Amino acid sequence: MTTPSDAATPVDAMLAAANAMDEHTLRAGLRDAARDLGVNVAVIDVVLPFLNAVGRAWERGDCSVASEHFASQVVRSWLTGAALADVDAASTATDPIVLACPPGERHDLGLLCFHVLLVRSGVPSRFLGSDTPLPGLADVCRVVGASGVIVAATRRRVFEAHGGALRVLARHYPLSIGGAGADAEVAEHVGATLLPSDMRRSLAQVVRWHSGDATGVNVSA
Ligand code: B12
Known part of the structure; x- marks a missing residue:
């Protein structure tokens, strides 16, 4: 299984973190993407591809329903919290x-x-x-x-x-x-x-x- 540290892209790292139920690394991926790209580009180029990657992994049986729920909840809390904190x-x-x-x-x-x-x-x-x-x-x-x-x-x-x-x-x-x-x-x-x-x-x-x-x-x- 891919671990967050040997993942090729930020989306891969976040997917590995979701599978490992590693909330700290998943939140760090969102925070770093927003810092490096700006929130809107991070939403379009990292968050949406991440959600799609979770969906595809779930369809292949490579991501459990529990991991999908976990990933969805962490993303939701970031979108409603940090992503809107300054607006x-x-x-x-x-x-x-x-x-x-x-x-x-x-x-x-x-x-x-x-x-x-x-x-x-x-x-x-x-x-x-x-x-x-x-x-x-x-x-x-x-x-x-x-x-x-x-x-x-x-x-x-x-x-x-x-x-x-x-x-x-x-x-x-x-x-x-x-x-x-x-x-x-x-x-x-x-x-x-x-x-x-x-x-x-x-x-x-x-x-x-x-x-x-x-x-x-x-x-x-
Ligand atoms: C997460 C998920 C859930 C979560 C939803 C969490 C949430 N609050 O959003 C939960 C667990 C609740 C769920 C439930 C169900 N799900 Co579901 N789910 C998914 C999953 C894994 C990911 C969906 C997702 O968020 N994708 C990320 C979004 C952003 O991507 P997207 O939908 O492709 O959208 C793209 C564009 O359309 C666009 N877009 C999306 N929204 C909007 C809005 C606007 C305004 C614009 C401009 C663009 C836009 O942006 C994206 C571009 O990247 C998909 C699998 C998959 N491959 O997508 C199944 C999937 C969508 N689910 C499916 C099904 C069948 C269900 C259930 C019926 C399962 C069941 N038997 O209970 C229930 C339905 C419940 C209901 N009444 O709605 C099917 C739908 C099949 C179909 N087309 O009929 C899918 C495709 C899985 C599958 N292959 O069977 N699900």
Whole structure:
């Protein structure tokens, strides 16, 4: 088995640390990546590849469910803690974009990564996380005066199952969808704009839209 010290890349080292339940080394990998690359580049070039590596290892049987849970929790705590520690003003600004996964969707780490990228790029964002009731999502949008909504799911059928409620939401707020379950057809079905799975491109698209550049998110799509 690869150990953290003989791993070829930071992602390999973090995967070895996850398998060994070595929280100190896993957190050090996240901290060093953020210090060397900046938080946003670390999220895109280290955290997302790490989560994908954990997923592939889990599918091959090279990473236990317990290690996957451990890795997910350490990453989550870093994303909600250290990764946002210095951006309070931006994250509490008005007219935020509201981010949520629909009922039945527990895979929310990709969306949480996107939340961090948005906030650190100066786009106010509120992250509601997994399994969010859609009436509750609409209530939050009203209370915070949402400028837009982003809904993510890993499986296409999650969007389809909530097509009616999402179409209603899209009549009131610019709605975008992302994640592995999102495609052009289901986006059209729910009245949303499709965000590319490449987070650099999605981030650029949403930042342009938020700054009022019409070449960003096509809110009327
Ligand atoms: C971690 C994990 C879990 C965790 C979720 C932890 C969490 N809070 O997120 C837990 C244990 C809860 C879980 C549960 C289940 N899981 Co699961 N899970 C995974 C795993 C191992 C990793 C997923 C992950 O976080 N990947 C990292 C993300 C960031 O990568 P990604 O999803 O590929 O996303 C890319 C892009 O789509 C984009 N992106 C993602 N989100 C967003 C959002 C926006 C806005 C944008 C712009 C882009 C974007 O960024 C990524 C680019 O690198 C995958 C295996 C895998 N190979 O992915 C299975 C997987 C997703 N799970 C799967 C399944 C089947 C389940 C369960 C049904 C298992 C069960 N029988 O209970 C349940 C479903 C629970 C539910 N109701 O949702 C299947 C889905 C298959 C399918 N498409 O139908 C997978 C693919 C495993 C498999 N091969 O079978 N799972």
